[in-house]
């Protein structure tokens with residue numbers, strides 16, 4: 001099932017297809033989403049979810065506190081619901 005991702009405050013939205021990470025979907029939609037390694041090591045793609053849920057094949061290197069605050073690795077995260085994301089703290 002596809003999920004819709006909204007980036008705030010710029011109000012950019014894109015669809016994530018089944019089996020795509022958030023980062024893959026953004027790049028496939030020509031959105032300049034920050035990234036470097038694309039394997040969950042550099043943290044360039046780090047962003048924070050304001051709404052929605054994600055799952056991982058490999059758990060990211062985030063503390064419980066960071067996860068609780070919504071931080072996620074866009075290159076590793078698969079949406080399981082529609083999402084609202086921000087790059088702000």
Ligand code: FES
Nearest residue numbers: 038040043045075
């Ligand atoms: S692009 Fe390096 S951690 Fe996601």
